[in-house]
Amino acid sequence: MVEAAHRVVLEQQAVEKIESGDLPVPGSGVTRAGAGSGLACNLCAQEIEKSKIEYEVEWCKGEAVRLLRFHLDCFQAWISNRPEPDR
Numbered sequence: 001m002v003e004a005a006h007r008v009v010l011e012q013q014a015v016e017k018i019e020s021g022d023l024p025v026p027g028s029g030v031t032r033a034g035a036g037s038g039l040a041c042n043l044c045a046q047e048i049e050k051s052k053i054e055y056e057v058e059w060c061k062g063e064a065v066r067l068l069r070f071h072l073d074c075f076q077a078w079i080s081n082r083p084e085p086d087r
């Protein structure tokens with residue numbers, strides 16, 4: 001299935017970006033969904049078209065707040081790397 005393979009690639013990219021510090025570990029920060037801004041996605045670097053849904057995540061990095069933008073697929077790939085909750 002092409003779709004599943006694409007998802008695996010996105011998840012792998014997300015893992016690499018989390019490890020390199022380009023993306024935060026998922027699970028914290030304010031998340032909003034809205035209309036696409038036409039700006040680049042923070043995971044796949046493709047433009048998020050205005051007709052698409054965009055997920056925005058506020059990332060507090062030290063004293064700065066960065067606004068991350070994701071496609072729906074990219075957001076799901078990133079959030080799937082959330083650490084398991086403590087039991």
Ligand SMILES: [Zn+2]
Binds near residue numbers: 041044045071
């Ligand atoms: Zn994307």
